Amino acid sequence: MIYLDHAATGLPRLPAALAALADAAALGSPGRGHHRVAAGASAALAEARGAVAALAGGGTVCFTSGATAALNQAILGLRPAPRAVAVDPLLHNAARRPVHALGVPVWTLPHDARGRVDVAASAREWPAEIELVVVGHASNVTGALQPVAALAELARARGARTVVDCAQTAGLGGALDVGDAELIAFSSHKALRAPAGAGALVVRGGVALEPRAYGGTGADAADPEMPAELPGRLEAGTHALPAIAALGRAARHALAEPFDPAPLAAALQRAVDxxxxxxxxxxxxxIVLFAIDGVAPLEVEEILDRAFDLVVRAGLHCAPAAHAHLGTLAEGGAVRASAGAGTTTDDLAALTDVLTRLAARTR
Ligand SMILES: Cc1ncc(COP(=O)(O)O)c(C=O)c1O
Known part of the structure; x- marks a missing residue:
């Protein structure tokens, strides 16, 4: 099988992350007791927290079940809730739906034809009531990076906080570069290639958040309130330590051996072109989004999977805003090929061959 759906989940998983997962599965619960079993688990948790903080370029790491949970916590946890929110035009539903749930006016930041935010135009047109910016570091549909550092600087100058969805970029190019953005969300299972089940909300600049879940933290048990301090404030209940340890190990790997996506991005584009x-x-x-004229996107996915053993993903990719921007919403989206660290030149040659044959059938 040739797997080209790495933007959905990164396969094969990183062996070191799988080893960390297995090791941590034998441990106890972090912070639950003062005995040696709890202490061993706490040490593993602290080790993962340090690695993930380094990947994020600093900040307090609050572990979550994934990027979706982290984005919900960041967007819906701010107090007072923002009066209005600015978004990029390509947001994934993991960010777009919690923004919608706020029930406040949403302003789409000015952008170019690719959906890349125009920071200068944003500065000129900035509505005074914006108190939160929610932006994807890179789109899972177009593969395009947003100018998050400049945007976060602008937002801060205008008194707004910035939430960055780094689901697609964590694990690429070493430490994340998101400037002074206060809230950063990502998960274990994409470019980091750790198993699904863990993610992080990284909090910077002293932003206070109301928890989305309440429960035991192993400390201050007599207090009916959640702890005031992070990360305990946002980490109710027993940690998913195996997934978290795997995330930590993958973060260390991403820092020790940074993966530059640029050559692979160019090679994938050439292969489809x-x-x-x-x-x-x-x-x-x-990431390349494409269409084969005369064949519906879902049909392309099915034919490639069944007849050619090649896995791509068709549809809306949980990002209808991106497809609306590209004009592909009405036809049910398009086909996405996304490559990862394990993708070979043979895989890309096979993609070219298969797409050429499929396109020829429709002529
Ligand atoms: C851009 C983007 N944001 C958020 C998510 C959600 O991540 P998770 O599956 O970890 O909740 C995804 C994954 O589909 C994504 O591609």
Missing amino acids: RSGARVLAAGELP
């Missing part, structure tokens, strides 16, 4: 497929979007990440 050379076939008869029509490229709809391609960016800095190894």
Whole structure:
């Protein structure tokens, strides 16, 4: 099988992350007691927290079940709730739906034809009531990076906080570069290639958040309130230590051996370009959105899977805003090929070959 759906989940999993998962599965619960079993688990948790903080470029790491949980906590946990929110035009539903749930006015930041935010135009047109910016570091549909550092600087100058969805970029290019953004969300299972089940909300600049879940933390048990301090304030209940330890190990790997996505992004784009497929979007990440004229997107996915043993993903990719921007919403989206660290030149040659054959059938 040739797997080209790395933007959904990174496979094969990193062996070191799987080893960390197995090791931590034998441990107890962090912070639950003062005995040696709890202490061993706490040490593993602290080790993962340090690695994830380094990957994020600093901040307090609050572990979650994934990027979705982290984004919900960040967007819905701010007090007072923001009066209005600015978003990029390509947001994934993991960010878009919690923004919608706030029930406040949403302003789409000015952007170019690729959906890249225009920071200068944003500065000129900035509505005074914006108190929160929610932006994807890179789109899972177009692979395009947003200018998050400049945007976070602008937001801070205008008194707004910035939440960055780094689901697609964590694990690429070493430490995350999101400037002074206060809230950073990502998960274990994409470019980091750790198993699903863990994620992080990294909090910077002293932002206070109301918890989305209440419960035991192993400390201050007599107090009916959640602890005032992070990360305990946002980490109710027993930690998913195996998944967290795997995330930590993957973060260390990503820092020790940074993976530069640029050559792979260019190679993937060339592979699709050379076939008869029509490229709809391609960016800095190894993600290419395409169409084969005359074949519905879901049919392309099914044919490639069943007849050619090649896995891509069709549809809306949980990001209808991106497809609306690209004009592919009405036809049910498009086909996405996304490559990862394990993708070979043979895989990409096979993609070109298969797409060429499929496109030829429809002529
Ligand atoms: C851009 C983006 N944001 C958020 C998510 C959600 O991540 P998770 O599956 O960890 O909740 C995804 C994954 O589908 C994504 O691609």
